[in-house]
Amino acid sequence: MKQILALVGLLVALAVHAAADVLSPEQFTEEFRAALAAAIPNATVTVAEPLHLTIKVPEREAARAFLDNAYSEYSGNPKAKADLIARYVASFAESTKGSGPLNPQQIVPVIKDRAWSKEMQRAAKARGVDGPALQVIEDLNQDLVIVYAEDTPQNIRYFGPDDLQDAGVQKEKLRALAVENLRRILPPAEAVNGPLFSMLTAGSDYVPSLLLLDEIWSGDKLKVEGEIVIAVPTRDVLLFTGSNNKEGVKKLREVARKAHADGPYSLTDRLFVYRRGKFERF
Structure with missing residues (x-):
C-alpha cells in the first residue's frame, strides 16, 4: 500500500522543487546554448528567445532547438541538470550531422496525439517544407496516431514516404515490422x-x-x-x-x-x- 501511495504522489506531483534553486528560462537557455556551441564547434548557436535556439551549420539549412521539454524536466529535478543538458545536447548535435539511409531494423512506432502531428506540419510549412513529406502516419483512433520513426543512438528520427521507399519497405508491411522491432528494442x-x-x-x-x-x-x-x-x-x-x-x-x-x-x-x-x-x- 505504501508503494502505491508513493507512486500516486510521484505522478501527481511531477515537478516539486524549490524555486530559488532553479534557473530561469533565460538562464537555462544561455547555459544550454553554451554547451551546444561547444559540442558543435562549426555551428553558430544563437538564442532566438527563451527556450528557443537557432543552430546554423555551414552549407545546411538553419535548425531550431526548442527547450520547453528539457526545461520542464530540469525544473522537476534541478540536481540532474548536468546529465540532462548533456543528454539533450547529444541529441541535438546528432541531428545536425544529417541523416543517412533509413535502417528498416530500427523503425519503431511512436504514439502521438493529432495536435502534435498538425503542429509539426505547420512548423515544416513555415520553413517552406511539405509537412506530410516528413512524416509517415497511421491512425490509431480518433485522438491518437502512430508516427513511424527511426530509433538512433541519441535521437528519434522521423522520416517521410520517400525515405521508406528508398529503404525498400512496403507501407502495408510497415506496422508489423515496426512492432516487431519495438519488441526487440x-x-x-x-x-x-x-x-x-x-x-x-x-x-x-x-x-x-x-x-x-x-x-x-x-x-x-x-x-x-x-x-x-x-x-x-x-x-x-x-x-x-x-x-x-x-x-x-x-x-x-x-x-x-x-x-x-x-x-x-x-x-x-x-x-x-x-x-x-x-x-x-x-
Missing part, C-alpha cells in the same frame, strides 16, 4: 499494481507504444475488474485500471489530467478502453 513490460490503478513500465521513450502489443492487453493477464481502461498522459507514463473499479477510474482520470498538465512530453489526458482488440475513447 524494449525491455520486458512490467506492471506495478495498486488497488485503484496500476502502472505499466518498459523503459521510457516508447511506453505509449505498448498499446500496440496485443499480447499485453488480450486475455486476463492484467487482472482488472471489467474492461481495461488506460491513460497515457505523457511519453513515459502508462496507467490502467478496470472499468468496474469506479474509484479507480475516478483517480485515474484525476492523475492523468495532472500529469498531462504538469509533465514534460505531454500526450493526452483522455482515457481509453480496450475493446474488440482496439483502444477507443472511454
Whole structure:
C-alpha cells in the first residue's frame, strides 16, 4: 500500500522543487546554448528567445532547438541538470550531422496525439517544407496516431514516404515490422499494481507504444475488474485500471489530467478502453 501511495504522489506531483534553486528560462537557455556551441564547434548557436535556439551549420539549412521539454524536466529535478543538458545536447548535435539511409531494423512506432502531428506540419510549412513529406502516419483512433520513426543512438528520427521507399519497405508491411522491432528494442513490460490503478513500465521513450502489443492487453493477464481502461498522459507514463473499479477510474482520470498538465512530453489526458482488440475513447 505504501508503494502505491508513493507512486500516486510521484505522478501527481511531477515537478516539486524549490524555486530559488532553479534557473530561469533565460538562464537555462544561455547555459544550454553554451554547451551546444561547444559540442558543435562549426555551428553558430544563437538564442532566438527563451527556450528557443537557432543552430546554423555551414552549407545546411538553419535548425531550431526548442527547450520547453528539457526545461520542464530540469525544473522537476534541478540536481540532474548536468546529465540532462548533456543528454539533450547529444541529441541535438546528432541531428545536425544529417541523416543517412533509413535502417528498416530500427523503425519503431511512436504514439502521438493529432495536435502534435498538425503542429509539426505547420512548423515544416513555415520553413517552406511539405509537412506530410516528413512524416509517415497511421491512425490509431480518433485522438491518437502512430508516427513511424527511426530509433538512433541519441535521437528519434522521423522520416517521410520517400525515405521508406528508398529503404525498400512496403507501407502495408510497415506496422508489423515496426512492432516487431519495438519488441526487440524494449525491455520486458512490467506492471506495478495498486488497488485503484496500476502502472505499466518498459523503459521510457516508447511506453505509449505498448498499446500496440496485443499480447499485453488480450486475455486476463492484467487482472482488472471489467474492461481495461488506460491513460497515457505523457511519453513515459502508462496507467490502467478496470472499468468496474469506479474509484479507480475516478483517480485515474484525476492523475492523468495532472500529469498531462504538469509533465514534460505531454500526450493526452483522455482515457481509453480496450475493446474488440482496439483502444477507443472511454
